[in-house]
Amino acid sequence: MLAKLAFGNMRKLLHDYAVYFLTLVLGVAVFYAFNTVAVQGDFLRGDVSETLKQVGQVLDGVTTFLAVVLGFLMVYANNFLMRRRKKELGLYQVLGMRTGQVNVVLALETLLVAAISFGVGIALGALLSQLLLFVTARMFEATVQHFSFFFSMDAFSLTLGCFGVIFVVMMAFNWLTLRRVRLIDLMSSARQNEKRLVRRLPLSVALTVAGFGLMGVAYWRLTRDGFPMGGPAMGDFVVTTVMVVVGTFVFFYGLAGALTAFLTHLRGFYWRDLHMFTTRQIASRVNTTALSMGVIALILFLAMTATTTGMSICGALNAAARQGTPYSASISVTPSFSLDSGExxxxxxxxxxxxxxxxxxVGKHAALRVAVIESELEGETSTFRHISQLTGETIPKGYEYVLVGQVVGVSDYNAVRALLGLEPVSLGEGQYLMLCNMDDLAPFVNEGLERGLPVTMGEAELVPARPTVINDTSAILQDSGVGVNPGTFVVADSVAAGLPTYQSVINVMYAGTTKEGDAALEGLEGRLVSNIGDRSDFTSVATVTSVRAGGVSTNGLISYMAIYIGFVLVIACAAILAIQQLSNASDAAGSYRTLSELGCSERLIFSSLRAQVAIAFVLPLAVGLAHSLCANRAVGEVVRVFGYGGAIGDMTLGLALFALVYGGYLALTYRMAHGIVRSAVRTARRAL
Structure with a gap:
């Protein structure tokens, strides 16, 4: 009997709150599909398999974090539904059921929902993982070979463990809720007014202004200071973070009263159609759900920022890999300074x-000795600070602590230019050239060069040979995944010879194919390390293939994490909002029925409903979006420091994915709420 009752209740809940069930299914499917990454490597050629195993290990930790967040939101949604069912649960006890039996019914309902949603989710996830394999192949620039349907027991076990804990916690909360509430409270819950958090209008307005002010100051601080790179700036960043979090909650706590006060003064709007009813409904819901709206706004901020910045950083890394590999290969050794003297x-x-x-x-090659101005690296001098003092211009943001101490001789530099097919450069007595290929920094340096910026190297006093930096391909002195050069001096060979060696580099252009060249250099790095021993702090053999493969792996990991985090958090937040709005529509069915009985048209009723649902979704989204835009601007500054200011535009894909998921939930919620209200309204019409 209890099982039959639980099954009937479950069918009713799935019909009324299909969004809740859909979210559980999507959560299971996404958790399973993304955690099959390690298995997908078995179908891809090359070194991608090992890389995907490492990606899978990282995603295991991300999955645990997301499971905690999703679990919190799902438990909240479950408790929200429980509050709406108090009268039903009280009726069971009035009819003679013991509290323990009601608990058994709730437990059976939860188990049935868990089993169905998990089964459907795993089936959907298994199909999604097959598609994800080809997406992975494209991300990691690999080829799918001998494809066959696969199923990952590791991903299944991880997903089962995460959602098993979530459902157990749900059952525990249901049991506690029923145990702590008296029967009279259960039966009278439908007549109880929702608790208003802020009653006084002046206080509401003051809280709204205070919250808005805190968020504005936090935006200003983040825009001014940017993201910290460590040190004392980290403390300021923590203060900024606390301000934006507190400001978000304070803003929502006061918003209902402030919104009512503002709209009531717009009498031409407030008294037209059902605007008064709509305003009061929205204000009531915002007031009673201020805490959840604040949490949802912050989680949406995290989701949008993770998705958009992840995509933009991938764009920056792709640009860096392309720009940073002008040679077929670069061999480099950084000798220990203590041994760098004479022979x-x-x-x-x-x-x-x-x-x-x-x-x-192997091919053509050019040897390059990179020297160093020791005083510059030790912080005793700063080329950028000297430029600022000479010109009066402020050092570009993010470059305040960048030191320009690398030096190359003109002969070595011309050899590199010849390797790249460029014309040689020449220097006069006591002159130097500056290499710099960073768009945000070059104008600042050019201003100093135009003013004749003097530079001291050893006993030599040097002046610029030209008023602008050299920013062509030769500004990249060796292959790397960074691909930027904030500043390197080109000086006479005699001046460079008097400075200590920072690095020895050989750049190579293959005579044959890339595959043949890479094969010729295979294992060279290990043999160099063995031969040079402790005379070197760092030895590297970087080929175009290895640098770009590393970039592809990093990009793939970031893309996976961005999409994974963003998708899970968005569906969780949208599900909470959807359940709230469906519950509100169900609770307000009597009000809509009364409006219909008083002669209000369905057009006005559904227009009011549409506005309520849209504003409930848009309010936390607007706050989260404002936070995200400010954070993205700060991320853009960091990306521009590495010379790729245009890469921030790559966030478009992330925003499109976000809009698709969130907008889909909004549309589905309205259609379901529309059905609830339409049923109530047409019941009233038939009664008349």
Whole structure:
């Protein structure tokens, strides 16, 4: 009997709150599909398989975090539904059921919902994971081979564990709710007024203004200071974060009263059609759900920021990988400074030959010795600070602590230019050239060069040979995933020779195919490390293939995390809003029926309903979007520091995905609420 009752209740709940069930299904499907990444590597060629295993390990931790967040929101949604069912649960006890039996019914309902949603979700996730395999292949620039249907027991177990805990917590909360509430409270719950958080109108307005002010000051602080790179700035960032969080909750706590006060003064609007009814309905819901709206706004902010910034950072990394690899390969050694004197300098060409690689057979190559101005690296001088003092211009944001201490001789630099097919440069007595390929920084440096910025290297006093920086391909002195150069001096060979070596580099252009060149250099890094020993702090062999493969792996990981985090958080927040609005529509069915009996047209009734649902979704979205736009601007500043200001535009895909999910929930919620209200209205019409 209890099982039959639970099954009937479950069918009714799935009909009235299909959004809740849909969210559980989508949650299970997404959790399972994204955690099959490690298995997907078995179907991809190349070194992608090992990379995907590492990605899978990272996603395991992300899944745990998302399970906690999703669990919190789902438990909240479950408790929200429980509050709406208090009268029903009280009626069971009036009819003779014991509290324990009611608990059994609730437990059976939860288990049935869990079993159905988990089963459907796993089936959907299994299909989604097959599609995700081809998306993964595209992300990691790999090829799918011998494809066959696959199922991951590891992903299944992880998903089962996460959602099993969520459903157990739901049952525990249901049991506590029923145990703590008296029967009279259950039966009278429908007649109880919802508790208003803020009753006084002046206080509501003051809270709204205070919240708005706190958020505005936090935006200003973040725009002014940007994201911290460590140090004392981290404390200021924490203060900014606290201000925006507190401001968000204070804003929502006072918004209902402030909204009512504002609209009532617009008499031409307030007294027209059902605007008064709509305003009061919205104000009531905002007042009683201020806490949840604040939480949802902050989670939406996290979801949007994770998705959009993840995509923009991927764009920046792609641009860096393309720009940072002008050579087929770069071999570099950073010698220990304590050994860098006289004959202790490392002859990299000789070491490569000793390691068994004949560079003349691999292709054309150019050796490059990068020297260093020790005082610059030790912070005793700063080229950018000197430029600022000379010109009166402020150092561009993000570059205040960048040190420009690298130096190359003109002969080595011309050899690199020849390798790239560029014309050589020349220097006069006591002159230098500056390399810089960062768009935000170059105008600032050019201003200093035009003013004849003097530079001291050892005993030499040098002045610019030209009033502008060199920003062509030769500004990249070796292959790397960064691809930017904030500033390097090109000086006479005699001046460079008097400075200590920072790095020895050999750039190579393959004579044959990339595959043949990479094969010739395979294992070279390990042999160099073994031969050079403790004379080097760092040894590297970077090929275009390895640099871009590393970039693809990083981009794939960031993209996965951005989409995964954003999607899960958005569906969770949208589900909470949807359940609230469906519950509100059900509670207000009598009010809509009364409006219909008084002669109000269905057009006005549904227009009011549409406005209520739309504003409930838009309010937290607007606050979260404002937070996200400010954060994205700060992220854009960080990205621009690395020389890729235009990459922030790559967030468009993330925003489109976000809009699709959130807008879909909004449309579905309105259609379901429309059905509830239409049923109430037409019942009234038939009664008349």
């Amino acid at each position: 202790s300098r490392i002859d990299l060409e000789a070491e490569v030959a000793k390691a068994g690689v004949d560079l003349s057979k």
